[in-house]
Amino acid sequence: MRSNRPASTAAPTADAGWLALDRQLCFALYSSSLAMTKLYKPLLEPLGLTYPQYLVMLALWEADGASVGELGQRLSLDSGTLTPLLKRLEASGFVHRLRDREDERRVRVQLTTTGRAMRERALQVPQAVACASGCALEELVSLTRRLQALRDSLNQEAERAAA
Numbered sequence: 727m728r729s730n731r732p733a734s735t736a737a738p739t740a741d742a743g744w745l746a747l748d749r750q751l752c753f754a755l756y757s758s759s760l761a762m763t764k765l766y767k768p769l770l771e772p773l774g775l776t777y778p779q780y781l782v783m784l785a786l787w788e789a790d791g792a793s794v795g796e797l798g799q800r801l802s803l804d805s806g807t808l809t810p811l812l813k814r815l816e817a818s819g820f821v822h823r824l825r826d827r828e829d830e831r832r833v834r835v836q837l838t839t840t841g842r843a844m845r846e847r848a849l850q851v852p853q854a855v856a857c858a859s860g861c862a863l864e865e866l867v868s869l870t871r872r873l874q875a876l877r878d879s880l881n882q883e884a885e886r887a888a889a
Contacts, residue, residue: 769850773851778803781801783837783848785797785801786821790837790842791835792834794812794833820841821836
């Protein structure tokens with residue numbers, strides 16, 4: 727498998743300075759994730775959603791009727807985490823969970839009329855996040871793509887290490 731690292735770049739030599747907290751990519755990602763979740767909380771409250779529920783709704787607005795397994799894969803969530811989220815969304819009247827007609831072992835998640843209508847109200851959320859970031863739209867698009875590539879590389883390496 728090809729590395730994303732340019733061929734001319736040698737692996738850096740580690741020293742004790744690498745153990746500084748602010749030099750850790752993992753900490754920058756972790757603390758950014760905490761800040762992002764904190765920013766979303768007041769934006770999602772009027773919609774009656776938590777951040778993880780918002781992610782489920784985003785996935786369903788893209789693919790209404792997805793199976794629980796498909797949602798779990800799309801969101802990188804296991805069924806033990808996803809099922810309680812779906813139950814709360816169902817209790818709030820945003821989704822229905824239905825057995826698949828072709829395979830009763832599979833559960834499909836469909837948006838209700840209320841869940842579909844919420845999409846319009848949610849349009850203001852990404853705009854508010856973009857404004858809060860202090861970045862231009864092009865910067866946000868580039869950063870998102872780079873983070874997705876990083877995530878994919880890390881997942882590939884984790885799968886290789888587990889094999």
